[in-house]
Amino acid sequence: MDIDLSPLRSALADASVDGYLIDADGSDSDQRYVSDFTAPDPYQTLVTTAPTSQSGGSSDPNGSGEIGGRRGVHLLVSGLEYGRARADATVDSIARRADFDYRDRVAEYGPQEGTVRTIAAFLESHDVESVAVPPSFPTGTADGLREQGISVTVESEGIVETEIRARKSEWEIEQIQSTQRANERAMAVAEELIATADVEDGVLVYDDDPLTSERVTTEIEIELLRNGCALDETIVACGADGADPHDRGSGALEADELIVIDIFPRDKETGYFGDMTRTFLRGVPSEEQRRRYDVTQRAYEAALEAVEAGVTGAAVHDVACDVIEDAGYETLRSDPTTETGYIHNTGHGVGLDIHEQPTVSPSGGELEPGHVVSIEPGIYDPAVGGVRIEDLVVVTEDGHRNFNEYGVYLEPRA
Amino acid sequence: MDIDLSPLRSALADASVDGYLIDADGSDSDQRYVSDFTAPDPYQTLVTTAPTSQSGGSSDPNGSGEIGGRRGVHLLVSGLEYGRARADATVDSIARRADFDYRDRVAEYGPQEGTVRTIAAFLESHDVESVAVPPSFPTGTADGLREQGISVTVESEGIVETEIRARKSEWEIEQIQSTQRANERAMAVAEELIATADVEDGVLVYDDDPLTSERVTTEIEIELLRNGCALDETIVACGADGADPHDRGSGALEADELIVIDIFPRDKETGYFGDMTRTFLRGVPSEEQRRRYDVTQRAYEAALEAVEAGVTGAAVHDVACDVIEDAGYETLRSDPTTETGYIHNTGHGVGLDIHEQPTVSPSGGELEPGHVVSIEPGIYDPAVGGVRIEDLVVVTEDGHRNFNEYGVYLEPRA
Numbered sequence: 140m141d142i143d144l145s146p147l148r149s150a151l152a153d154a155s156v157d158g159y160l161i162d163a164d165g166s167d168s169d170q171r172y173v174s175d176f177t178a179p180d181p182y183q184t185l186v187t188t189a190p191t192s193q194s195g196g197s198s199d200p201n202g203s204g205e206i207g208g209r210r211g212v213h214l215l216v217s218g219l220e221y222g223r224a225r226a227d228a229t230v231d232s233i234a235r236r237a238d239f240d241y242r243d244r245v246a247e248y249g250p251q252e253g254t255v256r257t258i259a260a261f262l263e264s265h266d267v268e269s270v271a272v273p274p275s276f277p278t279g280t281a282d283g284l285r286e287q288g289i290s291v292t293v294e295s296e297g298i299v300e301t302e303i304r305a306r307k308s309e310w311e312i313e314q315i316q317s318t319q320r321a322n323e324r325a326m327a328v329a330e331e332l333i334a335t336a337d338v339e340d341g342v343l344v345y346d347d348d349p350l351t352s353e354r355v356t357t358e359i360e361i362e363l364l365r366n367g368c369a370l371d372e373t374i375v376a377c378g379a380d381g382a383d384p385h386d387r388g389s390g391a392l393e394a395d396e397l398i399v400i401d402i403f404p405r406d407k408e409t410g411y412f413g414d415m416t417r418t419f420l421r422g423v424p425s426e427e428q429r430r431r432y433d434v435t436q437r438a439y440e441a442a443l444e445a446v447e448a449g450v451t452g453a454a455v456h457d458v459a460c461d462v463i464e465d466a467g468y469e470t471l472r473s474d475p476t477t478e479t480g481y482i483h484n485t486g487h488g489v490g491l492d493i494h495e496q497p498t499v500s501p502s503g504g505e506l507e508p509g510h511v512v513s514i515e516p517g518i519y520d521p522a523v524g525g526v527r528i529e530d531l532v533v534v535t536e537d538g539h540r541n542f543n544e545y546g547v548y549l550e551p552r553a
Numbered sequence: 554m555d556i557d558l559s560p561l562r563s564a565l566a567d568a569s570v571d572g573y574l575i576d577a578d579g580s581d582s583d584q585r586y587v588s589d590f591t592a593p594d595p596y597q598t599l600v601t602t603a604p605t606s607q608s609g610g611s612s613d614p615n616g617s618g619e620i621g622g623r624r625g626v627h628l629l630v631s632g633l634e635y636g637r638a639r640a641d642a643t644v645d646s647i648a649r650r651a652d653f654d655y656r657d658r659v660a661e662y663g664p665q666e667g668t669v670r671t672i673a674a675f676l677e678s679h680d681v682e683s684v685a686v687p688p689s690f691p692t693g694t695a696d697g698l699r700e701q702g703i704s705v706t707v708e709s710e711g712i713v714e715t716e717i718r719a720r721k722s723e724w725e726i727e728q729i730q731s732t733q734r735a736n737e738r739a740m741a742v743a744e745e746l747i748a749t750a751d752v753e754d755g756v757l758v759y760d761d762d763p764l765t766s767e768r769v770t771t772e773i774e775i776e777l778l779r780n781g782c783a784l785d786e787t788i789v790a791c792g793a794d795g796a797d798p799h800d801r802g803s804g805a806l807e808a809d810e811l812i813v814i815d816i817f818p819r820d821k822e823t824g825y826f827g828d829m830t831r832t833f834l835r836g837v838p839s840e841e842q843r844r845r846y847d848v849t850q851r852a853y854e855a856a857l858e859a860v861e862a863g864v865t866g867a868a869v870h871d872v873a874c875d876v877i878e879d880a881g882y883e884t885l886r887s888d889p890t891t892e893t894g895y896i897h898n899t900g901h902g903v904g905l906d907i908h909e910q911p912t913v914s915p916s917g918g919e920l921e922p923g924h925v926v927s928i929e930p931g932i933y934d935p936a937v938g939g940v941r942i943e944d945l946v947v948v949t950e951d952g953h954r955n956f957n958e959y960g961v962y963l964e965p966r967a
Binding site for chain 2: 220
């Protein structure tokens with residue numbers, strides 16, 4: 140995928156530095172995005188301010204002639220990763236640590252300083268004497284480079300995430316759509332389990348064993364694996380568990396209780412996340428449970444309706460708060476100390492990170508075409524349980540496109 | 554679990570600093586280990602040099618009277634994590650960012666500087682004016698604290714990992730054993746698939762479809778999920794794929810080819826990893842495939858035999874190299890540039906990280922009781938394929954205890 144690093148380059152030029160340096164492994168999404176590469180161990184990506192290759196013979200490593208937005212992007216990798224980097228990463232140049240006498244430097248100065256001196260030599264080979272770095276850049280490397288005479292300053296705005304990664308390309312939108320399709324398949328597995336379970340003494344029972352949060356989670360995750368997705372955590376939270384948005388849930392699912400299911404898988408190959416939530420109730424909802432579901436659904440629909448380019452995330456959040464407050468429930472807007480009612484933001488960006496820019500929150504700035512955000516209002520109270528409904532959408536000029544096709548209803552269907 | 558932070562405190566006293574500060578999320582294993590807590594967003598852990606609480610009324614948060622080795626350990630968390638931290642983390646004190654006017658500081662200085670000023674106020678509340686930090690500590694926080702007049706120096710030895718986490722407690726050894734049991738169950742699933750597949754035109758076929766690396770990987774990972782484990786990657790690599798130790802493998806598995814299966818799951822609750830590898834061949838091995846398997850097995854047995862407290866990791870690595878070189882294959886010891894033969898180290902520490910200290914490599918120091926290391930020699934050549942055999946062991950005074958019971962043989966069994 141081609142990328143546009145010009146907002147970063149403008150900031151670098153304004154700051155009068157020679158380049159931007161990332162030192163992280165591929166779990167750092169800025170690193171993965173800028174480098175077009177991922178690896179389990181740390182490697183370094185340099186974006187030179189002037190996007191002309193300084194590297195001589197090693198440019199355009201995979202011979203595609205299509206470096207595009209990654210002209211002036213240079214990688215430093217271990218020998219173990221070199222072959223894969225050359226095959227995968229469409230960047231201006233790829234160097235091995237061995238090209239800068241890594242072994243000798245480590246033998247002389249130890250692993251920490253030896254590595255830093257290798258990075259310094261790599262920077263020197265690109266005529267870079269000053270770098271901006273992300274706030275997360277390791278202090279060991281920053282202080283070490285300073286000792287080698289290189290100026291290191293922190294770029295604290297997070298431009299790569301906020302200005303560059305936030306606007307998704309068509310290709311990225313397709314990847315997120317693909318993950319969200321897998322997500323809906325997994326949600327369907329969970330819904331069917333809940334819909335078809337027996338109810339014995341108020342507890343859901345499936346194949347003669349209690350249907351627990353853990354069992355449903357496992358079946359969700361198996362379906363995700365079969366669809367090429369990995370996952371860290373899944374929420375299947377019943378009753379009071381569901382009233383704490385961070386509680387993953389445990390134990391037997393109960394009839395007549397709200398069950399919040401929040402699934403956020405990541406495609407194993409592309410790294411792009413999906414995110415969706417549904418709330419189900421097996422049995423007979425109380426009047427208050429039903430009312431909270433309906434109010435949440437109206438807040439969700441109103442917030443979705445408000446999403447379009449040029450509107451701020453703060454304004455979309457306000458729309459959701461309006462609906463919930465009008466129905467008589469507290470929000471963090473009406474009472475910043477409330478522990479019940481609507482106690483979180485309306486949404487967040489989703490991409491290579493499950494939580495990224497922009498936010499649909501009191502501090503949310505203007506939405507732009509290509510922004511991908513969740514819309515996920517909810518109402519919580521340990522005495523009643525939790526309700527949350529969440530879709531994932533991409534912002535367009537005149538509205539949004541919803542990645543979800545899944546229906547919104549309280550009673551589960553087989 | 555109780556921990557012993559005295560090696561860290563000695564180093565802090567030697568460096569004449571007031572404390573040790575970690576700023577990371579729970580995916581940082583040092584953070585998780587020292588704080589007795591894990592969270593998806595960054596939080597801060599302070600270890601004061603003098604292990605007496607400076608925090609007044611908030612000590613012993615969960616009232617157990619059992620702070621033990623975490624006396625003088627203080628957490629700073631968001632309000633969202635505060636309740637869970639108080640329930641889970643047995644530390645000296647737990648503070649909320651709100652206790653230090655976080656919102657006001659962010660409103661006045663923005664999220665980056667506002668957060669740093671909140672951390673500075675937290676340090677001040679513990680009379681800490683100077684801190685050592687790990688090399689991975691974020692430069693944004695380090696430079697920001699320096700602007701607030703706090704001295705920040707990098708502790709580059711990695712004492713928490715090398716001196717403290719490397720020695721596992723009995724409780725940790727039990728957790729690793731539990732993960733390794735799940736690992737063996739998953740290996741058995743893979744072995745049975747390969748043993749019972751049909752062979753058609755030289756390709757393994759199962760239920761009328763080609764048995765691919767991806768299918769076997771999915772079945773391994775489903776078995777791990779059913780046993781409470783998560784996983785990032787699994788290697789099922791056949792033929793030439795298996796000759797690259799970093800290749801995860803893809804496509805149909807072939808008869809008469811070596812198949813390397815390397816599984817490294819992580820228990821979802823405890824975070825402790827397991828790690829094991831077996832190599833199978835369905836069909837008839839060539840003389841050279843058989844020979845390489847036998848040599849690898851002898852290297853593995855000899856290296857295991859050499860493991861005991863007081864022996865260096867380097868010496869164990871040499872034992873494996875001796876066997877492989879004596880059989881006529883290159884190693885990185887005999888030829889540092891070789892791309893075939895034995896092209897990696899003999900082992901690594903395993904715990905909260907899949908790769909941690911100590912190493913069983915040319916730079917491996919003295920093994921100590923409680924060290925948990927993999928023993929995993931191998932022989933590689935794209936023309937023949939790869940062989941690797943790996944068990945996980947804990948070092949004891951007079952030898953080792955092996956976490957594996959799985960047999961070592963080339964032909965898969967149903």
